[in-house]
Amino acid sequence: MSEVSKKVAILGQYGVGKSSLIRQFVYRKFSEKYLTTIGVHVQKKVLDINGTQLAMIIWDLEGDTSVGKVRPSYLMGSSGLIYVFDLSRPHTYADINQEIDLLKSEFPNEPLKIVGNKKDLIHDVDLDQILANMTISCDFITSAKTGEYVDEMFYTLGEDILK
Amino acid sequence: MNDKDKLKALRDLLFDEERKQRESLSEKIVELNDEIAKEREDLTEKIVELDKEVHDPNLFKSQVEPIVDDKINDFVDEMPQRLGPTITETLKIQIQESKDEVVEALYPIVGRMIKKYIQREIQLLSERVDQRLEKAFSLEGWWLRIKGWFTGVKEKDLIISDLAEPHIEEIFLVQKGSGILIGSYSRNKTLDLDMISGMLTAIKSFVEDAFTRGEQNLELIEYDLYKIHIQNFYSFYVAVVISGVLTTSFRSDLEDKIMEFVESMLPTRLQESNEDSYQEQQFSKELKSYFDE
Incomplete structure (x- = not known):
């Protein structure tokens, strides 16, 4: 069985739930307590993707108001990227188009997942309204609290990385 | 037979059954009264005995003590399971609420331990350096000195580095x-x-x-x-x-x-x-x- 290690960077604004998504994915845990990430925190999870053992080294980057402000060295060598926004706070996705364009210009060949998190805080009707108003397509609507679509999001990214 | 006798004869004919039942009931009531009186006597006797037991400390002790002992043993056995989580939680809260006091209390103890450890290590190091210096004029000593001149590293650094390679x-x-x-x-x-x-x-x-x-x-x-x-x-x-x-x-x-x-x-x-x-x-x-x- 072949094994590979790949770096994945997860980024987005403050308090959108990046660390909570990783915590849910790696440890199956969720906490309401908000602890801000300083700098970067590295986590690891090994996924079995179609017989290949993928050691996903996840770099949980501290939240920043813009992708442009993230230290370039933290993103260097990433094989996959995850951009997270908070469905319950519109200002976290107000400039999402520019943010994604910037990421794609820097990393044109790396798979990227756009993730709307905190679905548990939103009613279905409001969610439809939010998605209808967005001009960019969101890859996953997740809830780090309930775990909804968290595994699917990371596994899909893993599959895309190995393609 | 006058009217009164006729009425009595008629009444006997009509209510004979009821009369028999009444007599039987009367007998039963008498029996029950006797039984109650007997039970009462028994109870009085038992109360007197219990009263004696309660007021006789030795007798009371001999009967109650085994039960209390059993209960205490059960409590001791079950204490870790029953009270363990509560005690741990209470201690956690106490420590959290009085962190400064805990640190104050532990600080001198930990400090003394560290001090003692460092003193011992320095003493060991000092003894080893002394041993080396005693050999200052030996071949090894001259070798270190020459090594120091050539490498530019002080002799004492060479000695210490030898000791903590x-x-x-x-x-x-x-x-x-x-x-x-x-x-x-x-x-x-x-x-x-x-x-x-x-x-x-x-x-x-x-x-x-x-x-x-x-x-x-x-x-x-x-x-x-x-x-x-x-x-x-x-x-x-x-x-x-x-x-x-x-x-x-x-x-x-x-x-x-x-x-x-x-x-x-x-x-x-x-x-x-x-x-x-x-x-x-x-x-x-x-x-x-x-x-x-």
């Missing part, structure tokens, strides 16, 4: 940027090596971004009794965790050894590394065979 504890061969581990060697298997190499790269990236100007690299990290020597190459870096006193000469030798290793063992393979675990195992084997002391 540096040892390679771990080596990480890490891809720059991604922080992916290309190979590793560890004397003692510690934490997840992938995560260490990731965090090491993150620290390195942060320092290089934040505190240096231009193309400069982080080359040394110190923590407690260990030092991490970092040697940078184009697409990867080598991080070596060292215990003991890291002297200039040891570091210089180590740098040469790493250069040799990279030149001779990994001509182009490092650049071609595709983060494959098989390659990681190969590099790890080579690191072990090259650096194992």
